[in-house]
Amino acid sequence: MIRFEKVVKTYPGQDHSALDNVTADIEKGEFVFLVGTSGSGKSTFLRLVLREARPTSGRVYVAGKEINRLASWKVPRMRRQIGTVFQDFRLLNNKTVSENVAFALQVIGRSRSEITKVVPETLELVGLDGKGDRMPDELSGGEQQRVAIARAFVNRPQILIADEPTGNLDPATSVGIMKLLDRINRTGTTVVMATHDAGIVDQMRKRVIELEHGRLVRDQAEGVYGFQH
Numbered sequence: 001m002i003r004f005e006k007v008v009k010t011y012p013g014q015d016h017s018a019l020d021n022v023t024a025d026i027e028k029g030e031f032v033f034l035v036g037t038s039g040s041g042k043s044t045f046l047r048l049v050l051r052e053a054r055p056t057s058g059r060v061y062v063a064g065k066e067i068n069r070l071a072s073w074k075v076p077r078m079r080r081q082i083g084t085v086f087q088d089f090r091l092l093n094n095k096t097v098s099e100n101v102a103f104a105l106q107v108i109g110r111s112r113s114e115i116t117k118v119v120p121e122t123l124e125l126v127g128l129d130g131k132g133d134r135m136p137d138e139l140s141g142g143e144q145q146r147v148a149i150a151r152a153f154v155n156r157p158q159i160l161i162a163d164e165p166t167g168n169l170d171p172a173t174s175v176g177i178m179k180l181l182d183r184i185n186r187t188g189t190t191v192v193m194a195t196h197d198a199g200i201v202d203q204m205r206k207r208v209i210e211l212e213h214g215r216l217v218r219d220q221a222e223g224v225y226g227f228q229h
């Protein structure tokens, strides 16, 4: 589903590469944690998958296509296959919960009847049944992140990318968010999550890819956060 082949990314003006010869293969339906200290290249990895950044050399494939070679008019369609969730939720604060989720479908031209059907279903899936008319600032942080996940998933993307989704949440709330991401993964969605949350990685026992100074230094099945080399 996602394949990195000897990927190097060097930002202009930097003498160190943000990613240095990274090769990795993530299959459809996998759940992968991306770990590493601050600056190790996790966000760069995710940005390359979204084609928000382009490799300096090497190849990035998403759903069988080398995305660096995709014509720019095809990029929005490629990105529709990828839902994104961030630490800071990024909700539209002047729209209700339902409107936030519906907006993701409106911008890709889905019909009003489909939106009316799918939005409540998705809110129920993420545990926000009955909260569709609330404004984001009337929700807890954990609930706001559930809205963001609903918005990312409403279109049933093949891939869900999460960059520190529990970074602003307390441990108990984080566990709830992880259960939800696990449930989404079980529907067949490939999940790639960058995190510093050792407790969660150790609890979930999923594949762990560790970056250090841009290099892939560990790729471990049912892995843990910190590993004694």
Ligand SMILES: Nc1ncnc2c1ncn2[C@@H]1O[C@H](COP(=O)(O)OP(=O)(O)OP(=O)(O)O)[C@@H](O)[C@H]1O
Residues within 6 Å of the ligand: 011, 012, 014, 017, 018, 036, 037, 038, 039, 040, 041, 042, 043, 044, 045
């Ligand atoms: N737009 C940019 N221009 C120049 N350098 C950048 C840019 N984005 C990232 N970098 C550099 O690339 C390296 C990797 O950064 P990246 O954001 O991918 O790390 P990260 O592992 O996601 O860190 P964090 O855990 O703090 O989010 C760092 O040295 C960073 O300074």
